[in-house]
Amino acid sequence: MTLTKQTDSKDGQLLTSYLLGTLSDAERDALEERYFEDTTLFEQMLVTEDELIADYNAGRLSPDQKRLFEQNYLQTQEKRDRVRLVSTLQGDPSPVEKRRTEVHETLWQKFLSLFAPQHPTARLAFGFASLAIILGGVWTVYQNQAMRSRIRSQEEIEASLRAEKKELEQRLGQTGSRNEQLATDLRTSESERRELEQQLSQPSSKPPAIPYFDFSGSIGPGGVGTASGQGKPLSMVIPAGAKFLQVAVPVSRTFKSYRLSLRDRNENEVWRRPELTSQRAGQRFVVNALLPITAIRDGEFTLVLLGEAEAGATEFIAEYPVKVELKTK
Amino acid sequence: LEGQTVSKVSWEMSQEAFDLLLDRLDSDRETAGSKYEAIRLMLMKLFENRNITGSTDHADEVINRLTRKLIEGAEIQSLTAYALGIARLYIKEVLRGHKHVALEDEEWSKRLSVAQPSVDEGESQHERCLTQCLDTLKHDDRELILQYYEEDKEARIDHRKVLADKLGMTTITLRTRACRIRMRLEECTSQCLGRASSAS
Numbered sequence: 001m002t003l004t005k006q007t008d009s010k011d012g013q014l015l016t017s018y019l020l021g022t023l024s025d026a027e028r029d030a031l032e033e034r035y036f037e038d039t040t041l042f043e044q045m046l047v048t049e050d051e052l053i054a055d056y057n058a059g060r061l062s063p064d065q066k067r068l069f070e071q072n073y074l075q076t077q078e079k080r081d082r083v084r085l086v087s088t089l090q091g092d093p094s095p096v097e098k099r100r101t102e103v104h105e106t107l108w109q110k111f112l113s114l115f116a117p118q119h120p121t122a123r124l125a126f127g128f129a130s131l132a133i134i135l136g137g138v139w140t141v142y143q144n145q146a147m148r149s150r151i152r153s154q155e156e157i158e159a160s161l162r163a164e165k166k167e168l169e170q171r172l173g174q175t176g177s178r179n180e181q182l183a184t185d186l187r188t189s190e191s192e193r194r195e196l197e198q199q200l201s202q203p204s205s206k207p208p209a210i211p212y213f214d215f216s217g218s219i220g221p222g223g224v225g226t227a228s229g230q231g232k233p234l235s236m237v238i239p240a241g242a243k244f245l246q247v248a249v250p251v252s253r254t255f256k257s258y259r260l261s262l263r264d265r266n267e268n269e270v271w272r273r274p275e276l277t278s279q280r281a282g283q284r285f286v287v288n289a290l291l292p293i294t295a296i297r298d299g300e301f302t303l304v305l306l307g308e309a310e311a312g313a314t315e316f317i318a319e320y321p322v323k324v325e326l327k328t329k
Numbered sequence: 330l331e332g333q334t335v336s337k338v339s340w341e342m343s344q345e346a347f348d349l350l351l352d353r354l355d356s357d358r359e360t361a362g363s364k365y366e367a368i369r370l371m372l373m374k375l376f377e378n379r380n381i382t383g384s385t386d387h388a389d390e391v392i393n394r395l396t397r398k399l400i401e402g403a404e405i406q407s408l409t410a411y412a413l414g415i416a417r418l419y420i421k422e423v424l425r426g427h428k429h430v431a432l433e434d435e436e437w438s439k440r441l442s443v444a445q446p447s448v449d450e451g452e453s454q455h456e457r458c459l460t461q462c463l464d465t466l467k468h469d470d471r472e473l474i475l476q477y478y479e480e481d482k483e484a485r486i487d488h489r490k491v492l493a494d495k496l497g498m499t500t501i502t503l504r505t506r507a508c509r510i511r512m513r514l515e516e517c518t519s520q521c522l523g524r525a526s527s528a529s
Binding site for chain 2 (some may be wrong): 033076
């Protein structure tokens with residue numbers, strides 16, 4: 001044994017004792033001073049620790065070492081986690097097992113060793129047989145490679161098809177959510193229409209007039225609106241008993257359709273009406289919409305008009321600050 | 330010792346201070362970085378070997394104190410020896426605030442059950458994290474660490490000799506490499522488990 005090996009072995013024992021907590025304070029301090037100045041010794045300590053853990057997990061420690069390991073090493077969570085990690089690596093848990101590349105003597109190699117020929121004629125015959133097997137092997141490898149190449153091409157095509165399928169699914173998903181939104185809007189419209197019809201079909205009582213707010217400036221019958229100047233909120237006073245109000249918002253550009261949206265002071269959308277079309281009103285075009293009173297309350301809101309283009313993109317057109325006052329009498 | 334606290338010096342490492350530390354470690358920035366990592370790891374191991382939890386934080390605190398000394402113009406011949414000196418004083422601070430209590434047998438069984446857990450949700454999360462972390466390793470490192478620990482329980486030395494020969498390296502190099510990879514895995518798994526626990 002060389003001097004280096006002797007030293008390594010001595011240090012190995014010292015490091016094991018250090019890790020198991022059996023050194024005196026002076027020995028421990030001296031060893032720490034050494035490994036702080038000697039990176040090789042420090043590396044050796046790391047390795048010793050690793051092997052101590054592996055030995056503990058494999059049940060290779062002596063009873064005394066095992067007891068010391070448990071009492072002095074496994075004191076902190078960090079170390080317990082380390083032991084657990086090594087234990088998992090040592091064992092055969094399925095996720096890890098899948099990644100193992102095992103190098104084992106195959107049954108085939110064992111089978112061949114049974115036929116190792118002793119006689120010269122047998123050797124010659126075995127040589128020919130081996131040659132035939134090798135040629136067969138080469139042919140098989142060639143075939144395999146050709147097959148792999150075909151499989152790779154097939155895999156590339158499949159990957160491309162998968163990507164296309166994924167994109168289509170995404171588009172379908174988008175269409176689906178848009179359809180859901182449209183269905184919700186349709187249900188809301190139907191409900192509002194029924195309520196409106198019900199309101200209009202009550203002959204015994206005079207239906208309340210629907211307040212009308214023209215954002216070009218004119219205020220219709222049944223409501224009181226005051227356009228108090230640019231940037232200042234339009235005052236919308238809603239008479240008691242009204243269930244709807246009508247808004248007419250001027251448009252200056254042509255879009256496929258328009259969307260009106262009412263937002264509260266926190267920019268939360270409290271009402272929306274998509275798929276609106278513009279209508280001629282004298283010399284100009286306006287977008288009309290009925291807004292259920294239930295959607296609003298006293299306070300300040302912003303009415304936003306958006307244009308919806310062919311490609312589904314929306315474009316901001318105008319916004320109008322409004323101040324709502326719901327009359328109770 | 331678990332959960333120990335010690336008042337940290339309220340000082341945070343600035344970029345300038347860190348640069349000063351690196352300059353003192355080596356004029357070549359890359360070498361200085363390696364030396365910094367080595368000192369940090371040594372300090373972490375020092376705390377671990379004294380059974381003090383939170384070794385990473387404690388190691389960083391010692392490095393902060395070391396850097397402050399440099400800024401104050403202290404005459405320091407060997408940074409590693411000086412760091413060890415600071416660490417020892419710091420350990421005394423930690424231990425002063427903590428009374429070591431001998432653990433009863435019952436407590437040991439509890440601790441050991443943590444070290445060798447049964448198959449439960451925590452275990453499978455641990456395995457999931459380990460699997461993810463194995464996937465982050467380079468192919469060669471992954472193969473090495475799996476083969477390194479895949480051993481005949483009775484013939485570990487032979488197994489590693491065979492593996493080292495196969496990989497064309499000495500057993501010492503193999504053991505060192507395996508240890509480094511295991512430490513990376515440990516750090517990765519710990520972070521993964523931390524994320525999983527904060528997400529749940």
